[in-house]
Amino acid sequence: MEEQEKYIEALIRLHRGLERQGPGDPDFSDYIIEQIPDLPSDLRIADIGCGAGAGALILAKKYSSKVRAVDFSREFLDQMMDQAKQEGLEHLIEPIECDMGKLDWELGSIDLLWSEGAAYNITFEGALECWRPLMATSGIVVISEMNYFSNDVPEIIIQYMKNVYPGIKTEAKNVDLIISSGFDVLAVHRLPSKAWWENYYNPLIKKITAFKDTKDEVMQAVIHETEEEIEFFKEYHEYYGYTFYIMKNVK
Numbered sequence: 001m002e003e004q005e006k007y008i009e010a011l012i013r014l015h016r017g018l019e020r021q022g023p024g025d026p027d028f029s030d031y032i033i034e035q036i037p038d039l040p041s042d043l044r045i046a047d048i049g050c051g052a053g054a055g056a057l058i059l060a061k062k063y064s065s066k067v068r069a070v071d072f073s074r075e076f077l078d079q080m081m082d083q084a085k086q087e088g089l090e091h092l093i094e095p096i097e098c099d100m101g102k103l104d105w106e107l108g109s110i111d112l113l114w115s116e117g118a119a120y121n122i123t124f125e126g127a128l129e130c131w132r133p134l135m136a137t138s139g140i141v142v143i144s145e146m147n148y149f150s151n152d153v154p155e156i157i158i159q160y161m162k163n164v165y166p167g168i169k170t171e172a173k174n175v176d177l178i179i180s181s182g183f184d185v186l187a188v189h190r191l192p193s194k195a196w197w198e199n200y201y202n203p204l205i206k207k208i209t210a211f212k213d214t215k216d217e218v219m220q221a222v223i224h225e226t227e228e229e230i231e232f233f234k235e236y237h238e239y240y241g242y243t244f245y246i247m248k249n250v251k
């Protein structure tokens, strides 16, 4: 196995069994969904980078519509389907194992596209460019993206992000990108930092504790980086975090 593959495998193992693979919150998702304008009755929904299905399951329940749920991790997709079975939603979730940057779907075939904490994998602008052709006229896209909350960010954070997320931008820059990509911005909302702790970092810290004595060097490296990430967020959360963008395809 290549080093990068081993790293991803350890990262997936660390996140296995967690409800979420990134920061988010079901009540906050409901709040975002409430702001989505009326959509056609025969809705076509996609959750891209769905992980274990935190968003896909909420959307399927809320709209009683089928959700195409895309992730490149078979393990997360299987976990999502186990949960879907438990919630009686199996018939509404279509797991799709593929690269989010290579979706060969029919153009204009999605009415609501949701992507939480995942677009950064192909860069925010890359995601907008790749996914917009898939959107129906006036289709709605909801993306949560990690960004700076202002232009005034301490140098220590800028240096840290050079390694962690070199493509990070400010909210203002992301709004410009959305508009220049052919969308109207309907709303912009920051995910409260509480959602990072309660639904993501605290459960993740428990998993880290369970792996603490591992002899697997790749897992040790993943744990070290994750602990660093958590400490960094604890110190500097007022400067960066996830923002949800609700946008409408103007075409």
Ligand SMILES: C[S@@+](CC[C@H](N)C(=O)[O-])C[C@H]1O[C@@H](n2cnc3c(N)ncnc32)[C@H](O)[C@@H]1O
Pocket (backbone or CB within 6 Å): 019, 020, 021, 022, 023, 024, 048, 049, 050, 051, 052, 053, 054, 055, 070, 071, 072, 073, 076, 098, 099, 100, 101, 115, 116, 117, 118, 121
């Ligand atoms: C931070 S997690 C977010 C998962 C989920 N949306 C959530 O909020 O719990 C990012 C997800 O993107 C997936 N991912 C990363 N790169 C991908 C790619 N190129 N294609 C498909 N999925 C990808 C990962 O496997 C992971 O499940």
